[in-house]
Amino acid sequence: MSTPRKPRVESAARSDQMLPRGPRKYVSAVVAAAGLGKRYRRRWALRDCTLEIPAGQVTGLVGPNGAGKTTLLTLIVGLLTPTVGTIEVCGGRPAGDATQLAKVGFVAQDTPTYAGLTVAEHLRLGRHLNPRWDDAQAQERIGRLGLDPSQKAGRLSGGQRAQLALTLGLAKRPELLVLDEPVASLDPLARREFLQLLMEAVAEQEIAVLLSSHVVSDLERVCDHVVVLVDSQVRVADDVDTLLATHHRLSGPRREADTLPADQHVVWASHTDRQSTYVVRTESPVLDPAWTTTPQGLEDVVLAYMEGTPSDPAGTPLAVVR
Amino acid sequence: MIWLTWRQFRIQLLAVYALVGAVCVWLALTGPALAHLAARNKDVYDLLSSTDLLLFNGGIAVLAVAPAVIGIFWGAPLVARELESGTYRLAWNQSVTRWRWLAAKLGFSVLATAVAVGILTTTVTWWAQPLDGIQGSQRGSLASRMTPISFAMRGVVPVSYAVFAVLLGTLVGLVVRRSVPAMALTLAIYVLVQVAVPWWVRPHLIPPTTTTVFLSEDTLDGIASTGSGPFKITARGADPRDWVLTNQTVDAEGHPAALPSWFGDCLPPPPSDPGSGATTQVHQAPGTLDACLSRLSDEGYRQRLVYQSHRHFWRLQWAETGLYLAASGVLAGLSFWWVRRRLS
Numbered sequence: 003m004s005t006p007r008k009p010r011v012e013s014a015a016r017s018d019q020m021l022p023r024g025p026r027k028y029v030s031a032v033v034a035a036a037g038l039g040k041r042y043r044r045r046w047a048l049r050d051c052t053l054e055i056p057a058g059q060v061t062g063l064v065g066p067n068g069a070g071k072t073t074l075l076t077l078i079v080g081l082l083t084p085t086v087g088t089i090e091v092c093g094g095r096p097a098g099d100a101t102q103l104a105k106v107g108f109v110a111q112d113t114p115t116y117a118g119l120t121v122a123e124h125l126r127l128g129r130h131l132n133p134r135w136d137d138a139q140a141q142e143r144i145g146r147l148g149l150d151p152s153q154k155a156g157r158l159s160g161g162q163r164a165q166l167a168l169t170l171g172l173a174k175r176p177e178l179l180v181l182d183e184p185v186a187s188l189d190p191l192a193r194r195e196f197l198q199l200l201m202e203a204v205a206e207q208e209i210a211v212l213l214s215s216h217v218v219s220d221l222e223r224v225c226d227h228v229v230v231l232v233d234s235q236v237r238v239a240d241d242v243d244t245l246l247a248t249h250h251r252l253s254g255p256r257r258e259a260d261t262l263p264a265d266q267h268v269v270w271a272s273h274t275d276r277q278s279t280y281v282v283r284t285e286s287p288v289l290d291p292a293w294t295t296t297p298q299g300l301e302d303v304v305l306a307y308m309e310g311t312p313s314d315p316a317g318t319p320l321a322v323v324r
Numbered sequence: 325m326i327w328l329t330w331r332q333f334r335i336q337l338l339a340v341y342a343l344v345g346a347v348c349v350w351l352a353l354t355g356p357a358l359a360h361l362a363a364r365n366k367d368v369y370d371l372l373s374s375t376d377l378l379l380f381n382g383g384i385a386v387l388a389v390a391p392a393v394i395g396i397f398w399g400a401p402l403v404a405r406e407l408e409s410g411t412y413r414l415a416w417n418q419s420v421t422r423w424r425w426l427a428a429k430l431g432f433s434v435l436a437t438a439v440a441v442g443i444l445t446t447t448v449t450w451w452a453q454p455l456d457g458i459q460g461s462q463r464g465s466l467a468s469r470m471t472p473i474s475f476a477m478r479g480v481v482p483v484s485y486a487v488f489a490v491l492l493g494t495l496v497g498l499v500v501r502r503s504v505p506a507m508a509l510t511l512a513i514y515v516l517v518q519v520a521v522p523w524w525v526r527p528h529l530i531p532p533t534t535t536t537v538f539l540s541e542d543t544l545d546g547i548a549s550t551g552s553g554p555f556k557i558t559a560r561g562a563d564p565r566d567w568v569l570t571n572q573t574v575d576a577e578g579h580p581a582a583l584p585s586w587f588g589d590c591l592p593p594p595p596s597d598p599g600s601g602a603t604t605q606v607h608q609a610p611g612t613l614d615a616c617l618s619r620l621s622d623e624g625y626r627q628r629l630v631y632q633s634h635r636h637f638w639r640l641q642w643a644e645t646g647l648y649l650a651a652s653g654v655l656a657g658l659s660f661w662w663v664r665r666r667l668s
Contacts, residue, residue, distance in 0.1 A: 097416070100424075
């Protein structure tokens with residue numbers, strides 16, 4: 003679905019073309035971060051992150067490995083505290099108190115469970131530690147998954163363990179469920195099954211979900227909203243429909259980026275001696291007959307944002323579209 | 325939270341309590357006979373069997389090892405194992421704050437530790453009561469409960485050591501984040517503290533008593549010479565059960581002094597080969613020895629003793645317990661601070 007890209011990537015969007023947006027994009031946001039940053043010793047794992055995650059939707063957080071996805075998610079669930087900036091989750095400080103903790107579910111990377119505890123004991127743990135625990139739902143899910151309640155979690159397969167962790171997260175009845183690379187270690191079948199069950203549960207419970215992945219195709223089927231995180235910064239955050247409607251691949255005779263109309267923001271560009279290819283973001287239709295316009299899939303758009311970055315010579319953020 | 329803590333802890337808990345139970349049963353079976361023996365006989369020491377002596381020293385060993393072992397195996401992995409296996413990310417996202425989570429874990433393990441070691445020390449102290457500090461009619465004795473080795477294994481202090489060890493292990497585990505290095509480091513620090521306290525701290529917990537005695541055959545405990553170096557005299561305190569901190573010869577002005585040079589020549593020759601490090605027993609050639617000591621006294625030499633009276637035993641016990649518990653409180657506070665501030 004995407005044409006082969008040329009190896010030489012030259013340019014990305016110019017920052018002066020960015021459209022400033024108001025602080026509140028969504029009427030109800032489960033996560034609102036402003037100027038959020040996290041530094042480990044001398045390295046910034048996340049910088050200048052201003053972001054909103056809409057309520058009641060499924061949001062995908064995409065980015066290459068080491069982009070800061072886990073840092074952002076652990077800041078949201080309150081396992082970490084930010085170095086700078088503010089973050090509000092479900093109207094409160096992440097992990098501020100027990101009530102706040104009850105509002106956010108978290109399935110951590112590699113889905114940690116207590117190896118020595120059985121499946122049933124994990125549910126008991128959840129029941130003891132969560133006031134809003136839905137035991138019937140948890141039992142029903144375990145039954146449906148075919149997990150043996152007396153089996154130790156350490157002896158479950160990766161997929162089963164992920165399902166157990168998801169069950170714990172869902173039965174807690176949170177307002178927001180955060181999943182960090184939940185399917186990364188699963189085989190394609192288990193991956194599909196996991197996401198399917200997640201979507202069913204989301205439809206039943208009407209909760210907001212935020213899940214991260216470095217594989218865009220995982221998210222394409224399930225997400226309403228996408229955040230692209232590259233090099234510890236948010237590149238783009240928008241609804242999937244908007245992203246698809248406003249991004250175009252233009253290819254035609256060679257042209258410099260500054261000759262493009264002012265409302266076309268370059269996300270990614272590639273040039274040969276005679277030809278130029280751009281991925282642009284624009285609200286208005288592309289009218290120039292010299293261009294061959296190709297509609298972009300979500301994966302193409304996300305990859306364009308991921309690839310568009312390293313060509314930036316000055317090191318300043320370029321395609322901060324939000 | 326209590327259920328989870330119990331569930332994670334129960335096997336270690338049962339193992340330790342089973343061991344404590346076994347030790348107590350053994351001591352309970354042998355204790356009354358010993359007490360009976362001690363009540364009826366003046367020279368109990370000579371009547372003790374080798375098994376009794378083994379049990380006496382075994383009781384000391386068990387109480388020396390138990391707090392350290394519990395601190396290492398319960399304290400250090402308490403949080404470190406959750407950190408290294410990643411399960412803290414599961415635990416800290418339940419609807420329970422980190423402080424409550426840590427409070428439950430610490431509360432449970434500290435209580436379990438205190439009770440286990442409390443039972444152990446009560447039993448051992450009761451068992452050893454008739455034997456502590458007894459003297460043989462000829463030679464040989466068992467350590468008084470004031471001596472550093474026995475003091476730490478009697479009364480209430482072992483409980484505070486164990487609580488301290490658990491909290492030390494927890495904090496080290498929190499900082500190091502890995503169980504095995506945390507266990508090693510906990511052991512190292514604990515041993516260091518256990519050596520440092522009787523050496524530098526315990527003597528000063530209560531002001532020690534200072535007394536000066538005249539040198540005579542009655543007060544003389546021994547004369548020692550190290551190689552070609554000067555002779556050193558040690559004197560007996562008022563009570564053999566006291567813990568003598570300093571035992572030195574002072575001159576007429578009260579300053580610590582070496583014995584005068586004539587003293588070595590005055591002494592009768594020891595019966596056997598006077599090799600280096602030999603201790604001359606006072607019972608040889610009494611007349612001459614007495615004369616030497618009288619001459620020392622005439623020249624103004626006295627023996628100064630600084631000691632903790634055996635009557636201070638319980639006051640010292642409570643003072644040291646308080647010290648360790650205060651340190652434990654600081655460690656617990658640091659753990660709470662660390663779990664909230666540094667691990668985020």
